[in-house]
Amino acid sequence: xxxxxxxxxxxxxxxxxxxxxxxxxxxxxxFQYPATVRIIRVMCSARVExxxxxxxxMNKTDGVLVLGCHFGDCHYISGNYRCRDRMEITKxxxxxxxxxPERLYLGWVSxxxxxxxxxxxxxFTDQLKAMGPLGQGKAENGDNIAENLAVAIDxxxxxxxxxxxxxxxxxxxxxxxxxxxxxxxxxxKLLLDSLVDEYKxxxxxxxxxxxxxSVKEISGRTNLAPREVLPYISLLKHSGRAVQAxxxxxxxxxxxxxx
Amino acid sequence: MSDLRIGVFVCHCGxxxxxxxxxxxxxxxxxxxxDVVYAKDNLYTCSDAGLREIKDSIKEYDLNRVVVxxxxxxxxxxxxxxxxxxxxxxxxxxxxxxxxxQCSWVHMQDPESATEKAKDLVxxxxxKSRLLNPMEEIEIDVLPxxxxxxxGIAGMSxxxxxxxxxxxxxxxxxxxxxxxxxxxxxxxxxxxxxAVDFIKPVKEAVLNHPKIEVLTSAQIKDxxxxxxxxxxxxxxxxTSRSLKVGAIIVATGAQALTPEGFYGYDGQNVVTQLEFExxxxxxxxxxxLENVVMIQCVGARSEERVYCSxxxxxxxxxxxxxxxxxxxxxxxxxxxxxxxxYASDFEDYYFGARDKGVIFVRYAKDHPPEVTDSVVRVxxxxxxxxxxxxxxxxxxxxxxxxxxxxxELATMLKxxxxxxxxxxxxxxxxxxxxxxxxxxxxxxxxxxxxxxxEAVSQAQAAxxxxxxxxxxxxxxxxxxxxRVDEELCIGCExxxxxxxxxxxxxxxTDSGRKAQVITASCKGCGACGAACPQHxxxxxxxxxxxxxxxxxxxxxxxxxxx
Numbered sequence: 147x148x149x150x151x152x153x154x155x156x157x158x159x160x161x162x163x164x165x166x167x168x169x170x171x172x173x174x175x176x177f178q179y180p181a182t183v184r185i186i187r188v189m190c191s192a193r194v195e196x197x198x199x200x201x202x203x204m205n206k207t208d209g210v211l212v213l214g215c216h217f218g219d220c221h222y223i224s225g226n227y228r229c230r231d232r233m234e235i236t237k238x239x240x241x242x243x244x245x246x247p248e249r250l251y252l253g254w255v256s257x258x259x260x261x262x263x264x265x266x267x268x269x270f271t272d273q274l275k276a277m278g279p280l281g282q283g284k285a286e287n288g289d290n291i292a293e294n295l296a297v298a299i300d301x302x303x304x305x306x307x308x309x310x311x312x313x314x315x316x317x318x319x320x321x322x323x324x325x326x327x328x329x330x331x332x333x334x335k336l337l338l339d340s341l342v343d344e345y346k347x348x349x350x351x352x353x354x355x356x357x358x359x360s361v362k363e364i365s366g367r368t369n370l371a372p373r374e375v376l377p378y379i380s381l382l383k384h385s386g387r388a389v390q391a392x393x394x395x396x397x398x399x400x401x402x403x404x405x
Numbered sequence: 406m407s408d409l410r411i412g413v414f415v416c417h418c419g420x421x422x423x424x425x426x427x428x429x430x431x432x433x434x435x436x437x438x439x440d441v442v443y444a445k446d447n448l449y450t451c452s453d454a455g456l457r458e459i460k461d462s463i464k465e466y467d468l469n470r471v472v473v474x475x476x477x478x479x480x481x482x483x484x485x486x487x488x489x490x491x492x493x494x495x496x497x498x499x500x501x502x503x504x505x506x507q508c509s510w511v512h513m514q515d516p517e518s519a520t521e522k523a524k525d526l527v528x529x530x531x532x533k534s535r536l537l538n539p540m541e542e543i544e545i546d547v548l549p550x551x552x553x554x555x556x557g558i559a560g561m562s563x564x565x566x567x568x569x570x571x572x573x574x575x576x577x578x579x580x581x582x583x584x585x586x587x588x589x590x591x592x593x594x595x596x597x598x599x600a601v602d603f604i605k606p607v608k609e610a611v612l613n614h615p616k617i618e619v620l621t622s623a624q625i626k627d628x629x630x631x632x633x634x635x636x637x638x639x640x641x642x643x644t645s646r647s648l649k650v651g652a653i654i655v656a657t658g659a660q661a662l663t664p665e666g667f668y669g670y671d672g673q674n675v676v677t678q679l680e681f682e683x684x685x686x687x688x689x690x691x692x693x694l695e696n697v698v699m700i701q702c703v704g705a706r707s708e709e710r711v712y713c714s715x716x717x718x719x720x721x722x723x724x725x726x727x728x729x730x731x732x733x734x735x736x737x738x739x740x741x742x743x744x745x746x747y748a749s750d751f752e753d754y755y756f757g758a759r760d761k762g763v764i765f766v767r768y769a770k771d772h773p774p775e776v777t778d779s780v781v782r783v784x785x786x787x788x789x790x791x792x793x794x795x796x797x798x799x800x801x802x803x804x805x806x807x808x809x810x811x812x813e814l815a816t817m818l819k820x821x822x823x824x825x826x827x828x829x830x831x832x833x834x835x836x837x838x839x840x841x842x843x844x845x846x847x848x849x850x851x852x853x854x855x856x857x858x859e860a861v862s863q864a865q866a867a868x869x870x871x872x873x874x875x876x877x878x879x880x881x882x883x884x885x886x887x888r889v890d891e892e893l894c895i896g897c898e899x900x901x902x903x904x905x906x907x908x909x910x911x912x913x914t915d916s917g918r919k920a921q922v923i924t925a926s927c928k929g930c931g932a933c934g935a936a937c938p939q940h941x942x943x944x945x946x947x948x949x950x951x952x953x954x955x956x957x958x959x960x961x962x963x964x965x966x967x
Contacts, residue, residue: 155959157959163821163842167821169507170507172506172511173477173505173506173507173508173511174506176510177511178512179512180512180515181512181519184529186529186952186956188931188952189885189929189930189931189947192931192932192935193932193935193944193947193952195949198953201956201957202956205960207959207960218816219816219821221819221842221930222906222928222930223819223905223906224905225932228903232935256822257821257829257841258822258823258829261824264511305938306938312899312903312936313899315902316902
């Protein structure tokens with residue numbers, strides 16, 4: 147594809163109080179920028195869930211823009227910090243699933259920064275143009291991206307990951323009831339390891355969504371070794387998310403609950 | 406079969422949208438979207454005729470969702486919601502699509518892409534509208550107590566007017582005495598009334614008013630809360646006070662730029678216009694003046710500070726006139742780039758100064774005057790000659806600039822500053838003394854350099870806006886709050902720890918520990934909903950289903966009705 151002709155499609159999540167107002171100001175000031183972005187207004191950048199970003203990418207959006215108030219300016223005091231924490235880990239996760247993390251742009255635009263907003267859209271557009279459509283960027287594997295994103299949405303929606311992301315402040319900054327704190331590095335490692343773990347679990351879970359499969363078959367579909375698959379099956383069974391459907395050739399086959 | 410009946414109204418906004426976006430094409434497109442039973446373009450949807458059309462269509466086509474594609478919800482959402490309500494449709498079954506500020510105005514060179522984008526945005530808006538739920542507004546109490554920050558002429562006028570309406574008012578001033586910038590002025594234009602005579606009765610009225618409590622040498626340390634109930638911490642010397650107020654007026658004023666490094670500024674032979682005020686108040690010093698040269702736009706209308714400070718030209722004319730009156734044989738030059746004595750009576754004032762012998766010399770921005778030990782040299786743009794004028798005093802007109810700590814206060818109030826660092830109102834024309842945040846209002850030089858008359862009128866305007874909730878005692882707010890599904894909630898308390906407003910608390914119920922939302926405290930950020938591990942929290946009006954529908958609609962090709 148000729149990248150000069152091709153224009154990326156960007157979805158933007160803008161907070162009501164700062165960045166959406168900044169985008170309005172760009173209009174009032176007639177600052178011109180490429181017609182690549184479609185905006186969804188949210189009250190606060192903290193409303194933006196990682197799964198929204200992944201869903202946008204799954205819908206063949208080439209880039210996602212998440213903009214909030216500058217630190218200290220958040221209408222809801224600390225929402226932009228929450229947003230930053232979630233989006234930074236989302237970028238790390240994108241790497242794991244084979245999507246260039248540069249496809250997620252996180253930034254801060256005040257109500258007075260119309261020019262800034264126009265510049266962000268223009269430079270993000272240029273950056274995406276250089277990268278090409280989703281799946282064609284360096285280190286991106288276009289073949290499996292849609293599938294990987296579907297699994298990733300499931301992962302990001304899991305209670306374990308959401309709980310870990312939400313508890314960052316308690317774990318790292320406030321400490322538990324005994325005053326024990328985790329250092330940032332250890333927390334990030336725990337979160338990332340958990341993401342990888344849950345991602346595999348989601349892969350297993352989604353592979354048996356529609357039809358019963360044996361461990362060997364699951365292994366073939368997910369590229370996970372059979373001995374890796376088994377613990378996830380066990381976990382899914384225990385948490386009521388999968389059941390044994392039948393036995394074929396002395397191999398039990400499993401299917402997701404409610405399938 | 407769906408019982409949704411969506412009406413879409415696409416606005417031309419005169420030529421603002423229609424001049425770029427092909428509005429009939431977008432309207433035609435909208436009419437083909439699923440569940441859209443009526444689509445219409447309007448020259449101005451917000452006009453009486455446009456609003457009537459919405460109301461009539463709701464009745465005629467039995468619409469149960471209305472989507473308007475026009476300007477920005479930040480200015481017009483309330484209007485269109487009211488219109489829906491007047492026609493019997495719940496006000497939250499309305500969805501706004503911004504195809505002006507974020508489309509036609511920013512893609513003026515690319516009408517085709519702008520039209521395609523407008524279609525996408527309409528499709529996304531329609532997708533969200535399908536999933537909207539009827540809601541009722543929430544009423545919250547408003548503490549009938551006001552706080553005015555800043556005891557200059559704007560702040561004092563505001564406090565006086567509020568108190569005159571019977572509203573208890575705190576007036577917070579960080580200096581030891583009230584008066585602000587007027588304490589530093591000699592006389593006011595165009596009356597030449599002495600500033601001290603003007604301000605004295607105002608100060609007395611404020612200090613003696615039983616409904617006003619004045620806190621001088623007071624520093625605001627913290628502001629929390631929202632319209633109706635703010636908690637403010639004020640530090641006075643060693644003591645700290647906690648005040649509870651229902652609304653806040655910001656009247657913190659501005660400061661004059663100190664022209665360090667400009668034209669040999671030393672505060673002695675080269676002074677600012679503000680310092681010159683004090684010289685003019687001293688008749689001995691005035692008697693010594695023979696040749697005064699004023700230079701306008703010092704540090705203003707430059708790359709670093711692009712704006713015009715508005716008041717300095719008339720102030721220079723005033724001080725030129727006062728000097729001429731006190732000492733008619735003194736020579737007064739005013740070197741200007743453009744004279745901005747706006748308003749009709751000020752134009753006469755300017756001509757009056759010329760008649761009295763004040764000499765105005767126009768210089769160009771790229772040929773600024775040069776100051777030597779004995780003369781000021783300047784190229785007169787109009788005469789086309791180089792002039793040299795001897796001086797015993799040079800007066801520099803410097804712009805008013807925001808206070809150094811304006812940012813700090815803005816952060817505490819959660820209100821924005823503009824690109825120059827002044828406080829930014831909600832809308833320059835539609836809501837000139839409001840902030841976008843309800844309950845906080847603005848007057849005087851904190852917004853933009855203004856003279857006394859303007860500061861007083863802005864103060865009174867801000868009071869009239871603040872008085873609406875303060876005197877009603879209640880205010881209706883959007884029910885954009887979170888809702889907990891108790892069946893899904895496991896009482897993990899994550900939401901409680903994340904909520905910046907303590908608006909969600911886990912309590913014991915018959916079915917175990919469950920999170921409960923205090924709707925009057927919930928401000929609708931959605932941080933809890935985005936985090937809940939059990940997906941038990943729904944952020945109303947910005948639900949997952951609604952946002953996901955918008956995301957999906959962005960990618961979806963046209964869904965044809967046929």
